Amino acid sequence: GEDVEQSLFLSVREGDSSVINCTYTDSSSTYLYWYKQEPGAGLQLLTYIFSNMDMKQDQRLTVLLNKKDKHLSLRIADTQTGDSAIYFCAESIGGYSTLTFGKGTMLLVSP
Amino acid sequence: AAGVIQSPRHLIKEKRETATLKCYPIPRHDTVYWYQQGPGQDPQFLISFYEKMQSDKGSIPDRFSAQQFSDYHSELNMSSLELGDSALYFCASSLGIQETQYFGPGTRLLVL
Numbered sequence: 295g296e297d298v299e300q301s302l303f304l305s306v307r308e309g310d311s312s313v314i315n316c317t318y319t320d321s322s323s324t325y326l327y328w329y330k331q332e333p334g335a336g337l338q339l340l341t342y343i344f345s346n347m348d349m350k351q352d353q354r355l356t357v358l359l360n361k362k363d364k365h366l367s368l369r370i371a372d373t374q375t376g377d378s379a380i381y382f383c384a385e386s387i388g389g390y391s392t393l394t395f396g397k398g399t400m401l402l403v404s405p
Numbered sequence: 406a407a408g409v410i411q412s413p414r415h416l417i418k419e420k421r422e423t424a425t426l427k428c429y430p431i432p433r434h435d436t437v438y439w440y441q442q443g444p445g446q447d448p449q450f451l452i453s454f455y456e457k458m459q460s461d462k463g464s465i466p467d468r469f470s471a472q473q474f475s476d477y478h479s480e481l482n483m484s485s486l487e488l489g490d491s492a493l494y495f496c497a498s499s500l501g502i503q504e505t506q507y508f509g510p511g512t513r514l515l516v517l
Contacts, residue, residue, distance in 0.1 A: 324503065337448065337495060337508035382447060386503065392438070392461050393497075393506060395447035 298396035300383055305402045312370040314399045316383030319364060323385040326359060327393065328368045331380045340368070340381075370401075378403045407432055409498050409509030417515045418486050426481040426512045430498030436460065437479040438506055439471060440495040448495055454479060455502050486516045 297319045306312045318326070327342040343350045343357045343366070350357045356369040370377055380398040387394070410429040418424050430437050436455045440448040441464075450463035454473035465471070468486075473479045483490060493513050497506035 325505075327505075329508070334513075336510040337497075339505065339507060342505060392450040392453065392463060393440075393448075394450070397447050 297394050298383055298385055300381075300396040300399045302397065303400050303402070305404065306373050308373060308375055308403055308405050310373055312368075312373045312377070312401055312403075314368045314370075314381050314383075314401065316366040316368075316396055317364055318366065318383070318385050320385065320387050320394075321361075321364065322387050323364075325386045326357075326366050327384040327386075328355075328357065329382045329384060329395075331382065331398070333379075337382065373401075373403050375403045375405060377401060409496055409507055411494075411496050411509040411512050413512060414510065415513045415515075417517065419517050420486060420488060422486050422516075424483045424486060424514060426483070426494055426496075426514075428479045428481070428496030428498075428509060430477050430479070430496075431500075431507055434498035434500050434507075435477055436499045436502055436504070437473055437477070438497040438499075439465075439479070439481050440497065440508075442493040442495060442511070443489075444492070446492075451481070453502075460502055483514075488516050490514060491516045 328340040329337040354371045358367045383396040384393040438453040439451040442448040451465040453461045457473045471481045493511045495511045497508045
């Protein structure tokens with residue numbers, strides 16, 4: 295995960311917006327993904343963005359991509375306690391199919 | 406919708422034993438990937454297969470091998486298990502290489 299960096303922890307109140315940030319180093323990244331992992335569970339694909347896009351919205355989720363700064367963010371509107379989980383940013387590069395993950399950001403939503 | 410199936414979900418082995426993990430991709434998916442996630446770590450790519458051929462190789466130890474069968478399911482064989490192999494092993498599948506990967510629930514392996 296050294297090519298993809300995330301802050302480790304974010305705490306918000308229920309109803310607030312959460313913004314989880316990610317930076318990556320490889321400019322040839324093709325797709326960038328956000329996965330959610332609840333305790334002891336698998337990886338759930340939340341959303342993804344193609345590298346030629348700068349924004350994608352899907353219900354409460356908004357992904358922003360700043361390709362110049364190699365910065366990706368995930369905004370969760372009206373955060374709920376059920377959103378508490380670890381969020382992984384991941385990139386796939388060029389002609390390769392493998393995913394490189396960040397270390398994950400633990401989101402804690404308090405009532 | 407059908408998801409990726411992994412078996413077993415939990416496995417306990419002793420050092421130097423062998424283990425076989427199985428992955429059944431989403432129907433029609435032809436590509437499978439294996440990842441290893443150590444405690445508190447991010448998933449690390451091990452190996453992938455497309456149309457029954459190895460398509461990419463990551464940090465898979467020589468003690469591990471994998472294959473994809475004619476029905477597209479895949480097995481990860483792990484021999485001479487070490488304590489450090491204790492981890493969550495994920496399988497993911499996609500319809501074609503470079504397409505979105507969907508992950509299974511993982512197999513939690515504990516080596517004692």
